[in-house]
Structure formats: C-alpha cells, structure tokens
Amino acid sequence: MIGAVAHSGEAVDDRCTVAVDARGGALSIELLYPADGMEPSVTAAAERFGSDAEAIQAAARSALAAPDRQVLLEVGARAS
16 A cells, blocks of 8 residues: 555564554565565465465565565456
C-alpha cells in the first residue's frame, strides 16, 4: 500500500521480516541474503499474512534482477 506507515515489524524467520500496519496487515517484506534461498521465507510470510506466495516469489525474483530498488506489487484475481 503506497503511503501506508508501518506500525511494527514481524519476524517470520531469521532472514525475513514483514512490516505491518496498525491492523496487522502486511505492507512490505524484507529478505536478507536472498541469494541463499528465498522460497521458504517468502512462502512462510505469505501463509502467515494470507498473501499469494506465488506472486510474492515472482516479485522477489524481479527485485533480485533490479537490486537496490523498491519493487511494488499489485496482484489481481486469477483468471478463470
């Protein structure tokens, strides 16, 4: 959510932290050392916050391709 302010951070594991708003909704994911593997951490974060793990993993791969930049993600419903 653009312009939202994080209320706190919630550690998912020792390399992954999710910034959450005052209602507990996920705003962003920070992943340390992604070259060491990111799928377990990203999947755990998505499951904890009811997000689309597949889409977040795709965004994380995009972020690796364009380092040191913020990657924004908007996910629509799956086409049926």
